[in-house]
Amino acid sequence: MTDVIKDIILVVAAIIVAPIIGGILNGLDRKISARMQNRYGPPILQPFYDVLKLFGKERIAVNQTQMVYVLGYLFFAVASLGMLVLKQDLLMIMFVLAFSNISLVMGAMSVRSPYSKIGAQREIIQMMAYEPVLLLMVVGVFMSTNSFMIKSVFDLDKPLLYSLPLIFIAFIYVLTIKLRKSPFDFSTSHHGHQELIKGLTTEFSGPQLAIIEMTHWYDLVLLLGLITLFFAKPIWVGILIALVCYFLEMVIDNISARVTWKWMLKYTWIIGIGLALTNIIWLYLKNRA
Numbered sequence: 518m519t520d521v522i523k524d525i526i527l528v529v530a531a532i533i534v535a536p537i538i539g540g541i542l543n544g545l546d547r548k549i550s551a552r553m554q555n556r557y558g559p560p561i562l563q564p565f566y567d568v569l570k571l572f573g574k575e576r577i578a579v580n581q582t583q584m585v586y587v588l589g590y591l592f593f594a595v596a597s598l599g600m601l602v603l604k605q606d607l608l609m610i611m612f613v614l615a616f617s618n619i620s621l622v623m624g625a626m627s628v629r630s631p632y633s634k635i636g637a638q639r640e641i642i643q644m645m646a647y648e649p650v651l652l653l654m655v656v657g658v659f660m661s662t663n664s665f666m667i668k669s670v671f672d673l674d675k676p677l678l679y680s681l682p683l684i685f686i687a688f689i690y691v692l693t694i695k696l697r698k699s700p701f702d703f704s705t706s707h708h709g710h711q712e713l714i715k716g717l718t719t720e721f722s723g724p725q726l727a728i729i730e731m732t733h734w735y736d737l738v739l740l741l742g743l744i745t746l747f748f749a750k751p752i753w754v755g756i757l758i759a760l761v762c763y764f765l766e767m768v769i770d771n772i773s774a775r776v777t778w779k780w781m782l783k784y785t786w787i788i789g790i791g792l793a794l795t796n797i798i799w800l801y802l803k804n805r806a
Contacts, residue, residue: 524603527602527603528599528602528603531598531599531602532595532598532599535598535734535735535738535739536731536734536735536738538734538738539731539733539734539735539736539737539738540562540564540565540568540731540734541561541562542734542737542738542741542763543564543733543734543737544559544560544561544562544563544564544565545561546763546767547559547561547563547564548560548561549764549767550767550770550771553767553768553771554771564730564734567730568727568730568731569727571722571723571724571726571727571730572723572724572727574722574723574724575723576723576724577722577723578725579627579628579629579630579720580627580628582624582627583624583627583628583720583721583725584725586620586621586623586624586627587620587621587624587721587725587728587729588728589616589617589620589623590617590618590620590621590624590728590729590732591617591728591731591732591735592617593613593614593616593617593620594614594617594732594735594736594739595735596613597610597613597614597617597739598735598738598739598742600613601667601739601742601743604666604667604668604671605666605667606665606666606667607655607658607665607666607667608655608659608665609665610667611648611651611652611655614736614739615644615648617732617736618640618644621640621717621729621732622637622640622641622644622717624721625637625640625716625717625718625719625720628720630719630720632716632719633716633717633718633719633720635716636704636705636716636717636718636719637704637716637717639703639704639716639717639778640703640704640705640717642703642778642781642782643694643695643697643701643703643704643781645782646691646694646701646781646782646785646786646789647691647694647695647785647789649786649789649790650687650688650690650691650785650789650790650793651688651691653684653687653790653793653794653797654681654684654687654688654793656797657680657681657684657793657796657797657800658670658677658681658746660680660797660800660801660804661673661677661680661681661800667746670746670749671749671750673749673750676747676748676749676750677746677747677748677749678747678748680800681747681796681800682796683792683793683795683796683799684792684793684796684797685747686792687788687789687790687792687793687796688743688744689744689762689765690785690788690789690792691785691789692740692744692762692766693766693769693770694781694785695736695740696737696740696766698766698769698770699769699770699771699773699774699775700769700773700774700775700776700781701775701776701781702770702775703775703778703781704716704717705717705718737763741756741759741760741762741763742759744758744759744762745758745759
């Protein structure tokens with residue numbers, strides 16, 4: 518079997534398995550969150566029931582471009598996951614992932630609903646908060662491996678965490694924003710006591726909303742996959758720590774009240790970018806010594 522065929526099989530397997538893993542993790546998130554709130558909670562497989570129900574609903578679109586943006590959101594997310602599985606260029610993965618989010622923002626901005634537009638604007642603010650940290654993480658990986666290729670991370674003698682501890686902390690910090698969890702759930706709130714419920718996805722319904730939910734599962738698996746890069750050897754340790762980090766996100770989501778977007782932007786740039794730059798400067802001085 519040639520390497521090309523192996524890569525194709527690996528990518529296809531990832532495309533099939535990733536939403537299953539993401540859906541189960543989402544179901545566990547609901548269940549654990551309910552128990553934290555002294556509720557019984559829905560079944561773990563409830564996210565799959567919801568998506569299947571959405572696919573069965575009538576196809577209604579506010580305009581003709583909505584589905585194009587939704588499919589773009591899914592396509593770029595799947596493409597970035599495929600590149601991660603094939604251990605490709607980490608910088609390119611970040612750009613492709615950004616295109617995925619921009620597609621969703623464009624879909625929300627393509628309608629007249631003020632709630633949808635506010636959600637889109639807030640999503641842009643969130644991207645302004647976490648994207649610089651993600652790019653600095655890529656810079657840190659390059660300085661540690663002399664390459665943007667993910668496969669170079671697996672060639673290191675020690676886990677990436679040894680050289681990028683502060684960047685790892687910064688990444689975990691912005692992970693809450695990327696997952697749209699409290700206290701940073703501005704664009705598409707899932708808590709009923711807040712003033713903007715599902716703002717970013719207000720005007721999406723039926724199959725469109727189902728595709729968006731599935732894309733969220735792909736994003737979740739991708740982000741947890743990025744965590745495992747810091748503990749690439751052995752890989753099972755990275756997976757275990759990624760799951761622990763996701764549980765930490767659940768805890769933070771349930772014990773935090775939402776802050777203002779100004780607070781988020783200010784402290785993400787101070788803490789996140791500050792930690793990342795400190796790590797990069799330390800790594801630069803270490804490499805020169």
